[in-house]
Amino acid sequence: MRLRFSIMETFITKGIRISVEPTYRLEQSSPEQDKHVFSYEIIIENRSNYVVQLKSRHWFIFDSIGVRREVEGEGVVGEQPTLRPGEKFKYQSWCPLQSEVGKMHGTFMMERKDNGEKFKVHIPEFHLVVPVRMN
Numbered sequence: 001m002r003l004r005f006s007i008m009e010t011f012i013t014k015g016i017r018i019s020v021e022p023t024y025r026l027e028q029s030s031p032e033q034d035k036h037v038f039s040y041e042i043i044i045e046n047r048s049n050y051v052v053q054l055k056s057r058h059w060f061i062f063d064s065i066g067v068r069r070e071v072e073g074e075g076v077v078g079e080q081p082t083l084r085p086g087e088k089f090k091y092q093s094w095c096p097l098q099s100e101v102g103k104m105h106g107t108f109m110m111e112r113k114d115n116g117e118k119f120k121v122h123i124p125e126f127h128l129v130v131p132v133r134m135n
Contacts, residue, residue, distance in 0.1 A: 011124035015048025046083035051113040053082040059106040064099040100130040
């Protein structure tokens with residue numbers, strides 16, 4: 001069972017719009033074993049006037065019990081999508097937490113295809129909260 005509980009978070013950097021919507025994944029979680037699984041959908045929209053390619057990602061993950069992680073890597077979900085002006089790329093990923101509350105934020109490294117300029121695009125902070133904690 002997927003439980004959506006939050007508003008989509010959005011941020012624009014240099015014409016690249018990043019939107020994130022988290023979902024609690026009850027069927028993959030084991031609360032009695034302190035395992036809480038969240039998925040999140042990311043939409044990357046190129047609102048600039050140039051072609052860009054997503055080269056890498058850098059995530060900061062915070063769990064309310066004090067666990068802090070960083071995740072870095074090439075592309076997203078095995079891809080390094082290229083977006084022309086007006087195009088969007090959507091993907092889903094997931095994150096396990098040991099507690100019922102956490103948050104994530106990060107950056108994507110993008111590259112302009114016309115001149116090779118690399119720039120960071122901010123991924124807005126979003127909260128990971130088991131829905132029963134919302135009451």
